[in-house]
Amino acid sequence: MSLQSTDTRYESNLPPYSLHIFNELLNLLKKKQMKASDTYVVYIPESETETITIDEEDIYLIPSLFWATQKARDLERLALYEIAKKFRRVKEVKSIYVQRYGEELQIFVLVSVEKYNDDLMDKLLDMEYDIRKMFPELVFEFFYPPARVSEKKDFIHPQAECIFSR
Amino acid sequence: MADYDIHLSQAKHNEEVAKKLVKEPPCHDWGITAAFYAAIHYFECWLFNRAEKHTETSIPVGEDRKFLYTPHAWREKLVETNLSKEAFKSFRKLRDASETARYLSFHRIHPGDKPSWIDKPAPAYFSPEDAIKLVEKVLNSFKFELGIKI
Numbered sequence: 123m124s125l126q127s128t129d130t131r132y133e134s135n136l137p138p139y140s141l142h143i144f145n146e147l148l149n150l151l152k153k154k155q156m157k158a159s160d161t162y163v164v165y166i167p168e169s170e171t172e173t174i175t176i177d178e179e180d181i182y183l184i185p186s187l188f189w190a191t192q193k194a195r196d197l198e199r200l201a202l203y204e205i206a207k208k209f210r211r212v213k214e215v216k217s218i219y220v221q222r223y224g225e226e227l228q229i230f231v232l233v234s235v236e237k238y239n240d241d242l243m244d245k246l247l248d249m250e251y252d253i254r255k256m257f258p259e260l261v262f263e264f265f266y267p268p269a270r271v272s273e274k275k276d277f278i279h280p281q282a283e284c285i286f287s288r
Numbered sequence: 289m290a291d292y293d294i295h296l297s298q299a300k301h302n303e304e305v306a307k308k309l310v311k312e313p314p315c316h317d318w319g320i321t322a323a324f325y326a327a328i329h330y331f332e333c334w335l336f337n338r339a340e341k342h343t344e345t346s347i348p349v350g351e352d353r354k355f356l357y358t359p360h361a362w363r364e365k366l367v368e369t370n371l372s373k374e375a376f377k378s379f380r381k382l383r384d385a386s387e388t389a390r391y392l393s394f395h396r397i398h399p400g401d402k403p404s405w406i407d408k409p410a411p412a413y414f415s416p417e418d419a420i421k422l423v424e425k426v427l428n429s430f431k432f433e434l435g436i437k438i
Binding site: 251266267 | 385
């Protein structure tokens with residue numbers, strides 16, 4: 123992290139953290155509602171890059187802030203890992219893509235089926251429920267499009283991240 | 289924004305339409321969509337007497353005043369955190385089936401490209417029996433979990 127001194131303020135080109143989340147974390151730290159040892163989880167869209175200006179008196183908060191934001195990133199990655207680990211056990215799951223919309227994680231679980239399968243939906247929704255309970259700080263949307271003859275390049279956004287494919 | 293009574297009467301209307309449509313193949317796929325919109329109104333009815341009151345007005349916003357989540361994602365979060373697992377699964381099953389019935393593939397996530405469809409329309413993907421089960425069993429289960437008299 124490089125800090126540039128201006129008259130009374132320090133500026134830092136932070137990693138691509140969302141500005142309002144940064145401010146929210148900063149406020150919590152200021153109010154001592156969050157300690158570095160707490161886990162405060164927020165979703166941080168990587169596509170947003172902001173230059174943050176921090177008042178000099180708040181500069182001591184930066185290590186805690188980095189710690190907290192890193193924890194959030196770690197948790198999101200962990201959630202994606204758990205999603206891939208769980209859903210790959212279902213043979214009908216062809217691939218899984220993730221894209222971000224606002225602060226939510228949209229998970230597309232592509233299933234190879236030709237007809238609606240209620241038992242399969244039960245199984246998938248049990249897994250989805252478990253994931254949501256494991257990561258209550260995150261907001262998800264899950265989709266289960268039937269993809270028997272579709273090729274993923276035809277309908278998955280180029281920016282979507284593939285976290286599982288067979 | 290509708291109040292309790294309006295949500296309830298709209299929910300009942302949508303449910304009646306759903307019950308009719310599922311018994312009239314090949315229109316049964318639209319019965320699934322009507323059932324999902326009945327479920328939304330039953331849920332909004334339930335939510336009306338709680339702190340959130342409406343899904344749309346309780347969505348968290350950022351400092352830029354923009355919504356952090358879509359209404360669908362936030363409603364599902366409310367269902368998941370406030371209701372039973374059975375209620376959550378019923379609601380999600382109706383939503384997912386209705387999305388599939390309407391779109392089959394998710395062309396909306398890649399608007400620049402030609403949509404890629406599975407090789408059959410929704411009435412062939414969902415059998416009339418599937419649709420009847422979604423309307424009569426799954427929607428009833430959701431209503432039961434909400435404490436709404438079936």
